[in-house]
Amino acid sequence: MSRLRGSVTIDDVARHVGVAKGTVSRVLNNYTDISDSTRKRILKAVQDLGYQPSATARNLKRGRQDTLGIIIPVGHGNGADPFLAEFIDGIARALDELGLDLLVTTAHSRDHVIQTLKRLIARRKVDGFIVTRTEVDDPRIAYLNELNFPFVAHGRTGDPSGYAWFDIDxxxxxxxxxxxxxxxxxxxxxxxxxxxxxxxxxxxxxxxxxxxxxxxxxxxxxxxxxxxxxxxxxxxxxxxxxxxxxxxxxxxxxxxxxxxxxxxxxxxxxxxxxxxxxxxxxxxxxxxxxxxxxxxxxxxSAQEAGGRVARMLIDLLDGKEPQTLQALAKARxxxxxxxxxxxxxxxxxxxxxxxxxxxxxxxxxxxx
Amino acid sequence: MSRLRGSVTIDDVARHVGVAKGTVSRVLNNYTDISDSTRKRILKAVQDLGYQPSATARNLKRGRQDTLGIIIPVGHGNGADPFLAEFIDGIARALDELGLDLLVTTAHSRDHVIQTLKRLIARRKVDGFIVTRTEVDDPRIAYLNELNFPFVAHGRTGDPSGYAWFDIDxxxxxxxxxxxxxxxxxxxxxxxxxxxxxxxxxxxxxxxxxxxxxxxxxxxxxxxxxxxxxxxxxxxxxxxxxxxxxxxxxxxxxxxxxxxxxxxxxxxxxxxxxxxxxxxxxxxxxxxxxxxxxxxxxxxSAQEAGGRVARMLIDLLDGKEPQTLQALAKARxxxxxxxxxxxxxxxxxxxxxxxxxxxxxxxxxxxx
DNA sequence: AAGTGTTCCAAAACCGGTTTCGGAAGTCAA
DNA sequence: TTGACTTCCGAAACCGGTTTTGGAACACTT
The missing domain is CATH 3.40.50.2300 (Response regulator)
Structure with a gap:
């Protein structure tokens, strides 16, 4: 039937059990209005068929992507920064626990960064951003603030109020x-x-x-x-x-x-x-x-910083106020x-x- | 109307111009059966409204994600590899030109890598993978080959036939x-x-x-x-x-x-x-x-290698045969x-x- | 026996695009 | 004037989920 390799859809599960697909969805999302026996039958079928919901379809309805973005600035040809490599590692570890993923992009000029930001937001590929290497007067932060798009900065700007950040003291x-x-x-x-x-x-x-x-x-x-x-x-x-x-x-x-x-x-x-x-x-x-x-x-610790920042962004997406998400750490x-x-x-x-x-x-x- | 910040949908554009949304879609995807005048009116409206199609919705129908994945293996705590940082930079640059993105994940054990691979594929978050640091007998490559899921390896395995790779001689x-x-x-x-x-x-x-x-x-x-x-x-x-x-x-x-x-x-x-x-x-x-x-x-050049591998993966997704996508380069x-x-x-x-x-x-x- | 709640689930709407289908209008030859 | 083609586009189906709506079945009052 489905021409995609082995992709089991929610319809397959529903048909297999003999229920409506909405019912399957409710079971998987822990709704309470399902009888125990039905729930068990559905969960078994999910197991047996190896069903995993399509992130795309879910996101379309939910309006979330379960994906965070980071744009790393790179100079012209002169390699990437080892700090960032560890930083990303830290982020990825933190996200992994929650089943989120990280979208990494590079940008080679100030304009390009904004342009990429714009594209990723408009196309709705990410739920929030991690901004690194902040400048005193940072166009990225200005842009994201203006759009009211969620983000956490690693490092502060000249005016560190009104947004979430993590920084070294x-x-x-x-x-x-x-x-x-x-x-x-x-x-x-x-x-x-x-x-x-x-x-x-x-x-x-x-x-x-x-x-x-x-x-x-x-x-x-x-x-x-x-x-x-x-x-x-x-x-x-x-x-x-x-x-x-x-x-x-x-x-x-x-x-x-x-x-x-x-x-x-x-x-x-x-x-x-x-x-x-x-x-x-x-x-x-x-x-x-x-x-x-x-x-x-x-x-x-770059890795620690990455994890910290990622968790802050998740809190932000969960509805916490940015003002409560500002933290300083001391270097060793x-x-x-x-x-x-x-x-x-x-x-x-x-x-x-x-x-x-x-x-x-x-x-x-x-x-x- | 739309509760999402400023997100203009294809319906908004269609209504604004007074055409069906299918028509807007056809214009944007360069179908030829649209009159010049209609095309112009639609393009103008797209401009004026700042419309950008939602990647999610598009992907749902198309079955593509315009996203490539890379899983970087990380030891326990012992920082990331500078080579990989540049490698990722190279990939990101190549993808940027085509409007694709890169999903980066880390994995800290052999099992974890496969598990992550499985999740990303089942959830359909990526179209293909880049596999780095190949082993003589690499479980990732075995797994991906079995599923017939597209990937390009940076480095060969013991048996380098049947899949796409780029390697140093x-x-x-x-x-x-x-x-x-x-x-x-x-x-x-x-x-x-x-x-x-x-x-x-x-x-x-x-x-x-x-x-x-x-x-x-x-x-x-x-x-x-x-x-x-x-x-x-x-x-x-x-x-x-x-x-x-x-x-x-x-x-x-x-x-x-x-x-x-x-x-x-x-x-x-x-x-x-x-x-x-x-x-x-x-x-x-x-x-x-x-x-x-x-x-x-x-x-x-790690950056060059990244770009090269990314382009190979794109060729693969475009339908090229993996056997034709095998290349050796010499180090300097x-x-x-x-x-x-x-x-x-x-x-x-x-x-x-x-x-x-x-x-x-x-x-x-x-x-x- | 009729009215009132619960419990549980089927059906349908919806998210925002792409693609198929088919038909109206215009063009051209016979 | 009629039939056959084009050209252009509206309408609807579809992708695979989530969420809303509503109703059947049953239990429990009064």
Missing amino acids: NEATFADGVRHLYSLGHERIGFVGGSLDLNFARQRREGYRQGLEALGVRHDPDLETIQTISEEGGLAGAEALLSQAAPPTAMLCATDALAIGVVQFCRKLGLKAGSDVTVIGYDGLPVGEYLDPPLTTYSQ LIRRASDGAPSMTSDALANVLRDRLNQQPPSGSKGE | NEATFADGVRHLYSLGHERIGFVGGSLDLNFARQRREGYRQGLEALGVRHDPDLETIQTISEEGGLAGAEALLSQAAPPTAMLCATDALAIGVVQFCRKLGLKAGSDVTVIGYDGLPVGEYLDPPLTTYSQ LIRRASDGAPSMTSDALANVLRDRLNQQPPSGSKGE
């Missing part, structure tokens, strides 16, 4: 970073930050400043630098901070990518991170473990080997650097 | 690796492989052997070791090969994870990869760039800095190693 974490460095004995603590368009970058700088203030250390603007978030940015940032008359003995970096660049710059100058100078990153990237020395960094310090007590004062460091910066070869030639 | 690539090492001057070339349950691991060892044979170099079983694919496996593999009387001066590794372990073991012994000993990996992991020295490796050698001409003979190396292996401290303490 960047301020507290970076203030903690400053405290940690200070307790190691560092007094000149630098900060290598990222573009202030990104909300988290702004918050991390704020946390750095708050940390200093809490300790009563004067905030020196020369110890702060803003770079693009990349290894190159880290190189530039380290150069900017270290070539000063009174360089920092420790550098707190907004991301691991920046920290990796900083460590590289230090190595080029023959400085060893962890003893000559201290570097701390943020992200807990696996790459950090293989660095020389292994990078000390703050980390949140993973001490590896790029931090330690200062081996020399800022002045001594400046002396060492003065010579080396001059004789520094133009490029990273390895020598024999 | 592991044999050719590893034979090429041997040739490369030989041309650098290495004569004792080792191989650190992975569990032979994994099909690619088997093929890579085969390629290694073929490479030797093609050069007329005698195959020495002592130069081959099989380890679990991980950094630890690499450490163990390096120890096994290097502690012999006639150690290899170069080691070809089945994956980057193994190669990373090998490099680490060498470093612990004070050997520098790229000069004292040569190490080549496979995977092109970004991590490799940050290694000291940066790892020379073979790589396929990315020369970084862990390979080079041998700086000493196997004998000399053995001498150096003899001392160092004895005075080797039990654990990886860094010293000052």
